[in-house]
Amino acid sequence: MTLNRTHIRRGWLYAAVLALFGSAFLVLPASAEAVPFADCPTGQFCLYDGSGGTGTRTDVAQGGKAERDAGTILSVKNNTGMWACAYSRPEYGGGHQTVKPGNSDEYVKDGVRWVVGSYKLVPTRALCFTGYERCQGTQLCTFAERNGRGAMTVFDKPATDTTTGNHGNSYGPEVPSASVVNRTGRHLCFYPTADYQGSWTDDNDTVYGAYVVLRGQSVTVPSPFAGTFRSHELVNGTSECQ
Structure with a gap:
């Protein structure tokens, strides 16, 4: 009887062990799948020409940017410590998306592609909403869109008009002026005519002989001034404006 009980105990033990191993094998996956964006190196903003981190990858280091010709970008992974800003038009124009450090983003949904026309990496998300940093040194810059975004025109060497003596520039309607930074x-002093003259009238019938941007100031130009500048001059005091 002792021998039989021993065999019974051993048989129960073998069955338990086999059941344990069987359950372990049952939960193992048949094959491991690649984790999306896992190939993006630390410290890089990775751009892919396929959805979900697939296709050809382009790496951009912290602080990198592309104002135009960004190429085909369908997904991104931000593996840097900075915010990534993606724009639908060149020169930081159009609609935009922000990607926080460590996150990924998709630019194709339901078969529709969201075109990335430009991008940049910046220290804070707030800087995704502006593009004034492109205007350097002692330049005067105007922009096609609000907040220093879109196509930029630089006036870095003001001339003295031989007829009027104004220290500034005159130009045609092709110069964008939705926003301005004065460095x-x-x-x-901005004017609505090419000869440093003219005036504007706002909705309250207030007449303005010049639109003034103080030194060091950046501003989104409101109505009725936006898009109407045809000349400007630089002055030491605003009382010198025409």
């Missing part, structure tokens, strides 16, 4: 060290 010249002087105050700035």
Whole structure:
């Protein structure tokens, strides 16, 4: 009887062990699948020409940017410590998306592609909403869109008009002026005509002889001034504006 009980105990033990191993094998996956964006190196903003981190990958280091010709981008992984800003048009124009550090993003949904026309990496998300940093040194810059975004025109060498003596520039309607940054060290007077004259009238019938941007100031130009500048001059005091 003792022998039989021993065999019974051993048989129960063998069955338990086999059941344990069987359950372990049952939960193992048949094959491991690649984790999306797992190939993006640390410290890089990775751009893929396929959805879900597939296709050809382009790496951009912290602080990198492309104002135009961004190429085909269908997905991204931000593996940097900075915010990534993606725009639907060149020169940080159009609609935009922000990608926080460590996150990924998709630019194709339901078969429709969201075109990435430009991008940049910046220290804070707030800087995704502006593009004034492109205007350097002592330049005067105007922009096609609000907040320093879109096509930029630089006036870095003001001339003295031989007829009027104004220290500034005159130009045609092709110059964008939805926003302005003045880094010249002087105050700035804008006019609606090419000969440093004219005036504007707002909705309250207030007449303005010049639109002033103080030195060091950046501004989104409101109505009725936006898009109407045809000349400007630089002055030491705003009382010198025409």
